[in-house]
Amino acid sequence: MNAGRLLLVLGLAALGLGLASIVAPDAVGLDLGTAVVTLVGLLTVVEALRSVQSRRRADLDEATTPDPELTVTADAPGEELESAVEAFLGDRRNYYRGTRAQEGLRAAAIGVLREYEGLPEPEAEERIEDGSWTDDPYAAAFLGEDVAGLSRRARLRDLVRRESSRDRRIRRTVDAIAAVAGIRREGSEGDHGPPSDRDRPTRFSTGTNREFEDWVIARGAHPTGRWQGIGALAFAGIGLGILVEQPAVLLAGAVGVGYAAYARSSAFPPGQVSAERVVEASRPAPGDEVEVRVTLTNESGRFLSDLRVVDGVPEALSVAEGSPRFGTALRAGESATFSYGVIARRGVHEFGPTLLVARDLAGSTEEERLLEAGTTLTCVPPLRETAEPLALRPQATRYAGRVETDRGGEGTQFHATREYRPGDPLRRIDWNRRARTGELTTVEFHEERAATVVVLIDARKPAYRSPGPEKPHAVDRSVDAAGSLFATLSAAGDRVGIAALGDEPCWLAPGTGRDHRTAARELLATHPVLSPVPPATPSGWFRSQRRLRRRLSPGTQVVFCTPLVDDSAGRFARRFEEHGHPVTVLSPDPTADQTPGHRLAAVSRTLRTSALRRAGIPVIDWRADEPLDAALARHGERGRG
């Protein structure tokens, strides 16, 4: 016989005895004797202890709500030291785990010595062996073999530090490498640990059944376990009351019985509840605060005592004011409205379903539902021109326009004079010279031609990187820059197109005109590949790169906006260049300076930048927190000077 059955039998027996003692007090009544009553009291106290135990073992089973108001954040490159180290190992990734960090840092050190000190590889290796490449004894000892090692004092100091000696050596080595690469350390003494586990926003899981009519049950009615153990009070009161013969204690037990009954008296499920969402402005500018109002209606015929909702704020939007969460009780047919403000951001933002957690009055049963309330918020930022023009590569098409060529012809900038040939326009004859010497010469200007430019945005998953959780990530910055470059170049008469490397094809053929401009603005704001939210899975961009190369007509320039966080980006740039498309790389810098991993990733990015520049591809390094104009100006000056 199991415990439940036993309780049932005992309960029925007690009920029978109780009723019998009321109906025929003389038959049972007090004649039971104190011994029996005491036994019952003791048993009841034991039962109370058992009930306490059941509470101790049981956990609450309450719904956990997602955090839709937190925006997705992009990590800085090198968040994991291991991946930053592996970037240097290239194909030699199969090193034994224990020495992988050493090998990777060694490769990094050789890389920077070759690049920035101009040492050939054997010499760089030699200097690393004997430790003469750096002043730092830790770094020298970590990578070198013929190094005497650390002094005894340094070793002792290691023992007292919190940081493990291995971590310390890695950190010092990374700093030494960064110093060779000329990367200035801005952070304080490196006791920043890796960033503590931030609240990662969790999303609604609609399961596989995404298409639902009004609502779906995310989790059916289930006991929350909140009232587990209330029986203990009932048993303790009754048992004690019997033992000490105090009616007041017995009555306290009776109150416990009342609550135990209340906890089990649920009238569930909650019936029909609907949610409606109103977004104040449908086409706001980026940065605007948009009010979202959600109305919750009880369409069932009875009082719903406990409704808790979490609205499905789109992933990319952050909540500025109020809370997308709400708890209320609703009478039959009643509605309640709550509102909150979100900050608009570029893109098409689809609101998710509203999560409803409904409970019965006692809170002992709970159900989770997803209420459908489809709404979208579209934010299409205007295209702003840059104050500083982008210095394009010197190659041009046959259309008249802005790029100066080395050929003489029509234009504004003086090129040369030559002998007059019949048919030359009169206004280009150098009349001053004619007056002075009597010769008839023709002035030639630099021929100016329009360029055909495709602004290519790196929107692969690895490009979603930012130096800090509150800062815009590289793809957002690239899209902004692409919009500005598009506006500036097309205002100057160039034919401009837009493309992106990503999961899906994204392509706007080069063109001119008002319609073209509108199409570009729309594409930059709303194309799914350029979404502010990183794609869930990395895939398929190799094909998009091949497709893109087929689409580019010969001589088309490519302005490649990429954070250069992996080697593929550099390879793309070189391949376009090899295929006769002059490439200019505009690289929003997403690197951070907090951990050795961050700094190492910054080193590999500067190495990539230098390698591209050496290959003749101009790279505009666009630092975080710097306006695009400043980066373009810096680049323009270097180009001229």
Add this chain to the structure above:
Amino acid sequence: MSRIDRSPAPLGRRLSLAAALVALLSSGLYSWLALALGAIGFLTLSVGLVRGTDRPVTLGAAGLASGTLAAGVEGAPAPVVLVSVVAAIVAWDVAGNALGVGRQLGREAETRRAEAVHAAASAAVGLATAGAGYGLYRAGTGEQPVAALVFLLVAAVLLLETLD
């Protein structure tokens, strides 16, 4: 906003502390043991409410309830014991609800109506059972044997337990 404040809902927190204070004072005036147990319980419950953890809340409410029973054992009048035990249970229930609301909706959310309804229902149930029990006790003493009441209560509890 980078994280959500998930501490207990403010209204529930205040109501729970008020109920706990009622439970402590009503029984504590009649017995030193009740005062001691109740004070420990009250403090533990407050810790749970501040930190937003369940275990201290339950332990604290258990302390308040055992203080009440102790007062009853030492001969406190039935109405006082009843008020005290109802207040202890309400304090526990409202605190648990405030913790749950805080976890699910956070502090920023507007939740007062749901919390007030929950607290009112909890108090109403307590007062109704206490009133009914006390009424039966006053009406029934002398005529009905105590054993009948005992057995009926035991039966009720056992049958309720089997419903789990």
